[in-house]
Amino acid sequence: MSKENNPLLQTFETPFQTAPFAVIEEAHFESAFAKAISLAQSEIDTITSNSQPATFANTIEALDRSGDQLSRISSIFFNLNSAETNDEIQRIAREVSPQLSKFGNDVTLNKELFARVKAVYDQRDELALDPEQLTLLEKQYKRFARNGANLAENKKERLREIDAKLAQLSLGFGENVLAATQEFELHLTNKDDLAGIPETALEAAAEEAKSRDKEGYVFTLDYPSYIPFMTYADNRELRETMSKAFGARAYQGKHSNQENVLEIANLRFERANLLGYKTHAHFVLEERMAMTPKKVRKFSEELLKKAKPAARKEFDELTDFAVEYLRDNHLEPIKELQKWDAAYFSEKLKKSHFNLDDELLKPYFKLENVIDGAFEVANRLYGLTFHKTDNIDTYHKDVMTYEVKNEDGSLNSIFYADFFPRKGKRNGAWMTSFKDQYIENGVNSRPHISIVCNFTKPTATKPSLLTFNEVTTLFHEFGHALHGMLANTTYRSLSGTSVFWDFVELPSQILENWCYEKEALELFARHYETDEVIPAEYIEKIKNAASFHQGLQTLRQLSFGMLDMSWHGIDPREIDDVKLHEMETFDQTDLYPDVESSCMSTAFAHIFQGGYSAGYYSYKWAEVLDADAFELFKEKGVFNREIASSFKDNVLSKGGTENPMLLYTRFRGSEPKIDALLKRAGLVA
Structure with missing residues (x-):
């Protein structure tokens, strides 16, 4: 296919040069990748063949600008592979991932290019660089040094092989999880089996059945x-069926990820060793706030020490409650609490404590109102306004688009929002971008940001009504989006969310705090039928319930982070049984009996498919940051523009231009303390 009729290889003649989804076909991608890789390589060749001595401008800045078209094509394609995939897109992903990996290696293992980067790096003290320029230089130098530039040729070749193989294994891992998730269905026709399940969930399940001609x-x-099924279904046997199906995803059978897990862990370990690091975690954490596996373990153990007694107490209370509930309702007793009992009895206990449950709250959280609420919070904090538009192409009819404007009316960014589950879309929620922000030739090129979630679709009789957990999820991803939207850096590779991984969750997690504040909730929490503002007593209950089962929740998050470190912070070559290894790791954190047919690792996409390997601890790490930072907002006012401006100027707009601890202390006045998190979680008095 020629460049002339491949829209991916032309300048996007669209509003704001947004991705022209209406004219992009699957058949365009392979030739576009081939051409864009070739173009990016020629840009590298131009840098290396320059007869002039290496300078910051002709080498470091030129390198940052190179591969721009390849980056845009990649962002469009891989976002589709996550949110709107099919067999053909998955096939293309398997084809192009090794090519992209090879190109990445060709760059970082390019001797001439590294020599020029090193020449500039060696004279950095004489160059009078500003902090952002210095960060870019250090980042580029490390990109080479940390990815094999100093290796002997035979070791460079092995590194190439490992990276190509890892790219394929990661894709295969994700495909298996998606296939295993979509393969299962629980088809019910007996009304007795539906007892306890809310009407909204039943209506969605009826429409799902209809869509499958059942x-x-x-x-x-x-x-x-x-x-909703696990939280409300009275039928314990069916909850067990669902729970076991969820826990068994990609564990055994034709979609098993066991070999993928072992091979990924071993290849990552070998790669780290090749580069001179003890483990994959040592390699990763060198570029994180935490810095070392030892510090991550110490952090996790400190939290575990605080959380485990609280979790044990909560678990015992839940067990006693379940026994009493079953006895009082003349239902069959249980010998011990199982994983499929957790959400069900937890919700009932929460209701008995606070007279509060999701079904009571959902009518106040119509999706459109929550979106408007997030926009209003962003307006009050940062002066942004969101203008819905139908002039921007999308990859699916459910995707909404907005022009985001600053207070002076200038364009801030383009925002895409994709909220409903469908075939070909992976589970979960995430933020991504189709175009990064950067400044070139005096022009501030603005970003195109997207958030993707999986909320209940509107039905014939009801709009999309969110659980409170889904409300915080939307705010979380929108917090990431604001990090991208408010980016204001010169260089692409330092813009927006291009920060240390254990810092990237601060902007997302801090925004969740507004979901608990009366001033914010009253902006958007209105009954979808009566337009009544959420009652003050409900808000008080939401705040009081915020620390409900935080011991168990903290234990759960810690267990995921510890499982991640158990794969990546050790020599994994002796591990030959994925499940056994996992059980040994969970021994410190599991209060529920193990389920033989379940395995978390084989569906742990965050660490084996996403970018969280040796970094899952960062969710908890960022909670310390966000609790500490939000204390200042609470002290000065949750919509205090002075504090918001300081957060924007020192954190959100800076991207990865400086060390995150410097940025944080500039905003907060001191390094973060764990106290605010422990207090918020109710783990200390």
Whole structure:
């Protein structure tokens, strides 16, 4: 296919040069990748063949600008592979991933290029660089040094092989999880089996059944279907069926990820060793706030020490409550609490404590109102306004688009929002971008940002009503989006969310705090039928319930982070049984009996498919940052523009231009303390 009729290889003649989804076809991608890789390589060749001595401008800045078209094509394609995939896109992904990996290696293992980068790096003290320029230089030098530039030729070749193989294994891992998730369905036609399940969930299940040409109700392992079933279904045997199906995803059978897990862990370890690091975690954490596996373990153990007694107490209370509940309702007793009992009895206990449950709150959280609420919070904090538009192409009819404007009316960014589950879209929620922000030739090129979630779709009789957990999820991803939107850096590779991984969750997690504040909730929490503002007593209950089962929740998050470190912070070559290794790791954190057919690692996409390997601890790490930072907002006012401006100027707009601890202390006045998190979680008096 020629460049002339491949839209991916032309300048996008669209509003704001947004991705022209209306004219992009799957058949365009392979030739576009081939051409863009070739173009990026020629840009590298131009740098290396320059007869002039290496300078910051002709080498470091030129390198940052190179591969721009390849980056845009990659962002469009891989976002589709996550949010709107099919067999052909997955096939192309398997084809191009090794090519991209090879090109990345060709760059970082390019002797001439590294020599020029090193020449500039060696004279950095004489160059009078500003902090952002210095960070870019150090980042580029490390990109080479940390990825094999100093290796002997035979070791460079092995590094190439490992990276190509890892790219394929990661894709295969994700495909298996998606296939295993979509393969299962629970088809029910007996009304007795539906006892306890809320009407909204039943209506969605009926529509799911209809879409599959079936009578009755179909429940799936997609979160909007799975979570309500596990939380409310009275039928314990069916909860067990669903729980076991969810826990068994990609564990055994034709979609098993066991070999993928072992091979990924071993190849990452070998790669780290090749580069002179003890483990993959040592390699990763060198470029994180935490810095070392030892510090991550110490952090986790400190939290575990605080959380485990609270979790044990909560678990015992839940067990006693379940026994009493079953006895009082003349239901069959249980010997011990199982994983499929957790959400069900937890919700009932929470209701007995606070007289509060999701079904009571959902009418106040119509999706459109929550979106408007997030926009209003962003307006009050940062002066942004959001203008819905139909002039921007999308990859699916459900995707909404907005022009985001600054207070002076200038364009801030383009925002895409994709909220509903569908075939070909992976579970969960994430933020991504189709174009990064940067400044070139005096022009501030603005970003194109997207958030993707999986909320319950509107039905024939009801709009999309969110659980409170889904409300915080939307605010979380929108917090990431604001980090991208408010970016204001010169260089592409330092812009927006291009920060240390254990810092990237601060902007997202801090925004969740507004979901608990009366001043914010009253902006958007209105009953979808009566337009009544959420009652003050409900807000008080939401705040009081915020620390409910935080011991168990903290234990759960810690267990995921510890499992991650157990794969990446050791020599994994002796591990030959994925499940056994996992059980040994969970021994410190599991209060529920193990389920033989379940395995978390084989579906742990964050660390084996996403970018969280040796970094899952960062969720908890960022909670310390966000609790500490939000204390200042609470002290000065949650919509205090002075504090918001300081947060924007020192954190959100700076991207990865300086060390994150410097940015944070500039905003907060001191390094973060764990106290605010422990207090918020109710783990200390």
